[in-house]
Amino acid sequence: MTRYTRFMSAAIFLVLLAGFLPAQGVDLSGTWVGETTVPNSQEKDFVTLILKKEASSYSGTVSDSLGMAIQSMLQRVKFENNTLTFEFTIYTGAQETRIYSALKVNGEKMTGSWTSEAGDTGPLELQRKK
Numbered sequence: 001m002t003r004y005t006r007f008m009s010a011a012i013f014l015v016l017l018a019g020f021l022p023a024q025g026v027d028l029s030g031t032w033v034g035e036t037t038v039p040n041s042q043e044k045d046f047v048t049l050i051l052k053k054e055a056s057s058y059s060g061t062v063s064d065s066l067g068m069a070i071q072s073m074l075q076r077v078k079f080e081n082n083t084l085t086f087e088f089t090i091y092t093g094a095q096e097t098r099i100y101s102a103l104k105v106n107g108e109k110m111t112g113s114w115t116s117e118a119g120d121t122g123p124l125e126l127q128r129k130k
Contacts, residue, residue: 028084029053032110034126038066049126062088069099084110 032049046065051058051074058079061071068090077086084103089096101124103112108128115121 026079026082026105027053028058028079028105031129032126033129034110034124036064036114036122036124038068038122039120041066047124047126058084058086060086064090068092079105082106083112090116 028051030051032051033047035044035046038045043066045068047069048063049060050062051060058074058077060074060077062069062074063071069088072088072090074086074088078084082105084105085101087098087100089098091097098117099114100117101112101114103110103124103126110124110126112124113121114124
């Protein structure tokens with residue numbers, strides 16, 4: 001291996017490592033609050049997401065002001081590439097529905113959306129509660 005090849009290999013490794021390390025050092029534990037819109041609802045829905053770091057993953061609950069999610073347990077929680085994904089169940093008054101969320105983390109803010117198993121969707125923006 002030539003000196004140039006070793007140098008380029010080391011440089012590529014360092015660039016990849018620099019992109020990987022900050023995401024690994026992020027701790028999303030705590031309370032996140034924000035709002036979303038729900039189809040066929042006249043009022044905003046205020047959301048509270050509580051996260052706890054557990055080893056290399058997270059657990060937590062989600063609640064909302066419309067009462068569809070009352071400390072609903074998060075399931076299939078993943079944090080990869082600065083994106084938090086999770087699922088939870090809400091009760092719509094007639095039935096339970098699974099909700100899927102994907103939120104891009106940028107400092108003290110998460111932005112993204114939720115999608116129900118029925119296909120409804122809405123924006124979701126959360127801010128870390130101080």
